[in-house]
Amino acid sequence: MEEEVSKGLLDPDKLIQMKEYIEPIKINWQRISYIMYLLNMPARNSKKEKYKNQNKKLIQDKATLEDVSIENHNQIDKIRKEIRTS
Numbered sequence: 405m406e407e408e409v410s411k412g413l414l415d416p417d418k419l420i421q422m423k424e425y426i427e428p429i430k431i432n433w434q435r436i437s438y439i440m441y442l443l444n445m446p447a448r449n450s451k452k453e454k455y456k457n458q459n460k461k462l463i464q465d466k467a468t469l470e471d472v473s474i475e476n477h478n479q480i481d482k483i484r485k486e487i488r489t490s
């Protein structure tokens with residue numbers, strides 16, 4: 405998309421706005437991946453280390469419950485502002 409901005413096909417403000425909308429989706433995907441990692445974790449201790457090494461990508465970004473709550477409130481506020489301005 406940055407190529408389109410450099411060519412003048414896309415407004416830079418629209419690109420920033422699109423990135424802001426995509427970021428929560430990305431974060432939610434990371435959380436769901438981590439939940440799947442926890443749900444699929446093997447019960448045997450001998451297999452846990454191998455499973456952890458295979459799924460390092462899924463456990464990179466962990467968020468606390470407080471972080472999730474703050475983010476959700478911020479997103480709700482952002483959506484309310486969008487609705488009011490529309």
